[in-house]
Amino acid sequence: MKNTLAGPVPVALTGITRQLGPRDKAALMGHFLRLNSEDRTMRFFSPVGDASINAYVEAINWARTVLIGHFAGARLVGLAEVIPTGPRWQRCAEVAVSVEPDWRRHGLGKRLLDRAMAAARAVGLRQLRLVILPDNHTMVRLARGLGGKMRSDSGVVTAQIALWPERKMPAWLEHLAGVLASAPTQLVETLHWPHRLHRRAA
Ligand SMILES: CC(C)(COP(=O)(O)OP(=O)(O)OC[C@H]1O[C@@H](n2cnc3c(N)ncnc32)[C@H](O)[C@@H]1OP(=O)(O)O)[C@@H](O)C(=O)NCCC(=O)NCCS
Structure with a gap:
């Protein structure tokens, strides 16, 4: 067999x-x-x-x-x-x-x-x-x-x-999670200047 x-x-x-x-x-x-x-x-x-x-x-x-x-x-x-x-x-x-x-x-x-x-x-x-x-x-x-x-x-x-390696969060999502977890003023700033998010993710 x-x-x-x-x-x-x-x-x-x-x-x-x-x-x-x-x-x-x-x-x-x-x-x-x-x-x-x-x-x-x-x-x-x-x-x-x-x-x-x-x-x-x-x-x-x-x-x-x-x-x-x-x-x-x-x-x-x-x-x-x-x-x-x-x-x-x-x-x-x-x-x-x-x-x-x-x-x-x-x-x-x-x-x-x-x-x-x-x-x-x-x-x-x-x-x-x-x-x-x-x-x-x-x-x-x-x-x-x-x-x-x-x-x-x-x-x-x-x-x-x-059985599989932990999937790493994409950098932009990690950044967004950090922003959401931090002070509201920082959130307002990021929403105001969304390009900052993109630039950091690049
Ligand atoms: C636990 C069990 C499955 C292990 O099976 P096994 O075929 O003896 O396992 P292995 O041969 O891969 O490894 C056992 C030991 O032999 C050693 N060994 C492996 N190949 C060897 C070789 N060629 N020569 C000498 N030693 C060897 C291993 O290093 C290991 O050593 P250790 O006990 O010092 O760590 C078996 O003892 C068993 O069925 N027990 C009863 C049921 C049970 O406990 N099931 C587990 C439920 S979760």
């Missing part, structure tokens, strides 16, 4: 990384079920049982969720899930990742997060958020490495990742 998300693969990482669709539901279920209780807590914030995992997979909105997985043969060994949150216009999403124990510490978590970020950008998302339990040090380091702005709040660490 073709790797639809081509890129350099670390030597130790055999298999393919690709986007998942509804046909991969069984593989997805298998991956989550292979996570032990501690991993499930890190991933779902509670040691969810098999029935809850089943319900979670059944409830996935495939039209909105982006799932990037790494397959070793038919076995899904790692997954990054990008779930849009809030209204569409905000273009924000939450991302969560899981890698099976025997595949860890080979760069797969980082690789899946990189691919998830690229896929999120491709569908027009602007912000990604990772919510991490504070003792998940590996995940905190991974998120920080991706340029996430880290914040500790309400017992979790949140990493906010901007």
